[in-house]
Amino acid sequence: MLVRIPDVLSKTQVSEMRHLIDGANWVDGNVTSGSQAALAKQNEQLAGDTLQAQQAGNIILDALQTNPLFISAALPHKVYPPLFNRYAGGQNFGNHVDNSIRPLPNSDFRIRTDLSATLFLAEPDSYDGGELIIDDTYGSHSIKLDAGDMILYPSTSLHRVTPVTRGVRVASFFWLQSMVRDDGQRTLLFDMDRSIQALTASNPDHPSIVQLTGVYHNLVRRWATV
Template sequence: MLISIEQVLSKDEVRHFRAQLDQASWQDGGQTAGTLARSVKQNQQLADGSDTAVELGEHILRRLAATPLFISAALPKKIYPPKFNRYADGGTYGAHVDSAVMQVPGTQITVRSDLSATLFLAEPDEYDGGELEIEGPFGVQAVKLAAGDMVLYPSSSLHRVTPVTRGARVASFFWIESMVGDEGERTLLFDLDQAIQGLTPRTAPDDPQLLKLTGVYHNLLRRWAST
């Protein structure tokens, strides 16, 4: 399941982010890659513990907590603190799969990567290339969203970032451990929840069928969720 979520950040928030990121000190992204990924990763990243990364990352987490579509799709249990990257001058990231389990730096907390997220912080016309290509059961999907929009996709997917040949692609990226680890179960819950949300505005709140559907959703979540 690949989901685009619009306006996680407003345009004003994006401008605030970019004012700080455009003046930030970037480091070689290969320093944080695994043995295999290091050979195909050519980008820059913000140091995880920097004041800018921490401040902006916490802002993203607050916005996600207030984004119903994200909550519905991810059913988040843990979120790895948002990181920030920059691709320019031919920067690219070849085909790879994200690590299954990650330890949050400076803690004993581990996060199982069920879902990966990329929050775009540069407008599509600011750079050429830089598409996030995600391989799925129906082929490759290329994603290049407006600044402030986010894509959510299974961490098990093979994915890549195509070379940036003009300008700079700036983004935040992070991983989510879901309360429902099975992708098929999580997708069914998302579809059911979205159907309920679609019916609610035009259905009486005490409608027996709506109540039954809501009960089915919560009983399935109760059965499948791990908290």
């Protein structure tokens, strides 16, 4: 399931973040790649151990913690500290599937990557190309979002970023381990949660809301690992 999470960051937060990271220490993007991805990857990445990367990453993590759409869609268990990349001058990222397990350097933190995320930090009209193309069983999806919006997609997906032929595409990207590993089960829970929210908004006294909410939680209890 692909889910767009709009307005993870406000426009003001995006411009403050760009101010923070644009002049920081950018290095060859292959510092975090697996060997297959390294062949496909041409971009720059903000060095993960810089103060700017950590501060900017924390702003994103704080915003996500209070984003109901993100929580409902991802059911996050562990989130990898956000990384930052940029593409310009024809740079691109060829077809790849993200590594399954991601250790965090110099720590015992490691996650299974269930979901991948790209949070766009440049307005789409400021660069040409740079679409994130994600393949699933319905075909290929071309994603290019407003600055501040994020796409969440299963880490099992084959994906790529098309060459950036004008301007600069800046984004944050990261992975997370969900409490519910299976994408199909997570999608059912997301659909059910959204239906309960819609019913509660339109008909707050409906007698089935309590029972449906109970079923939702009992399914989470059955499927989640924490």
